Amino acid sequence: xxxxxxxxxxxxxxxxxxxxxxxxxxxxxxxDEVPEPPSxxxxxxxxxxxxxxxxxxxxxxxxxxxxxxxxxALYEAIRDAQRFKMEARRRQMQYIGKLMRKIxxxxxxxxxxxxxxxxxxxxxxxHRLERLRNDLLxxxxxxxxxxxxxxxxxxxxxxxxxxxxxxxxEAGKPPKSFREIFRVLRELEEGGAPQDAVxxxxxxxxxxxxxxxxxxx
Numbered sequence: 001x002x003x004x005x006x007x008x009x010x011x012x013x014x015x016x017x018x019x020x021x022x023x024x025x026x027x028x029x030x031x032d033e034v035p036e037p038p039s040x041x042x043x044x045x046x047x048x049x050x051x052x053x054x055x056x057x058x059x060x061x062x063x064x065x066x067x068x069x070x071x072x073a074l075y076e077a078i079r080d081a082q083r084f085k086m087e088a089r090r091r092q093m094q095y096i097g098k099l100m101r102k103i104x105x106x107x108x109x110x111x112x113x114x115x116x117x118x119x120x121x122x123x124x125x126x127h128r129l130e131r132l133r134n135d136l137l138x139x140x141x142x143x144x145x146x147x148x149x150x151x152x153x154x155x156x157x158x159x160x161x162x163x164x165x166x167x168x169x170e171a172g173k174p175p176k177s178f179r180e181i182f183r184v185l186r187e188l189e190e191g192g193a194p195q196d197a198v199x200x201x202x203x204x205x206x207x208x209x210x211x212x213x214x215x216x217x
Contacts (some may be wrong), residue, residue, distance in 0.1 A: 005095055028060045047097070054096040057110055058082055064115055069107045129185045136162055136181065137169075150188040158184065 057068065058081045065078060077099055081092040114122050136142045140162060146153055161184070164177035 014083070047101075050105065051093070051097050051102045053108060053112075054078075054093060056101055057108070058093070058096070068111045071099075071103060074103065125189065126186075129182060129189060132185060133178075133181045137165060137178075146185075148187075153188055154182075 057065065057070075057078050060068070062079075062082075065075070070078070074096065077092065077096050081089055081096060084092050117123065117126060131147070132142070136146070136158070140159070143155055143158060143162075146158065147155055158181065161177045161181045165175065165181060167173075168175055168177055
């Protein structure tokens, strides 16, 4: 048999190294892409949003603040900020901002939206009360529907408001009683007693306190 020829152009040792390296490249796991860190501008916007949220919480009344889903530490920090003044309040707001970076702000914002009338449920409730008010103006018998829904309602006061609202509309006067009907219905819906419905028999409902034409429900 004749002398054999080596068809591999590389020396045996180098060929072995290349073969081993080829196997490693073939079977190695793909490298995961490293996500880019958030930009400085996005971090700044998030920080400002949390600061604004903290300011809104500090501006709440104690009764409303209790309804917001807050960790105990954040709740106490907000209550302290409501008592502090000037420089102490500024430092406390910075502390509140640090606490808020550790929690989910969405449930807090959702509750604030409810307070501000921005939630879908709150908007639907307002529309329902507006329709009820309009129905009452068109038909006094709707007072029976109100009595069934809220037995504690002052029906005589609502009848007086209805008569006054109709007079205001006919005379082109500011809709003071019209707005008052909505306020009464809203407080009945929320379970509170209308402030004007106690004390003096509502003798002030006929009084016109000037041209208060601010847009109200």
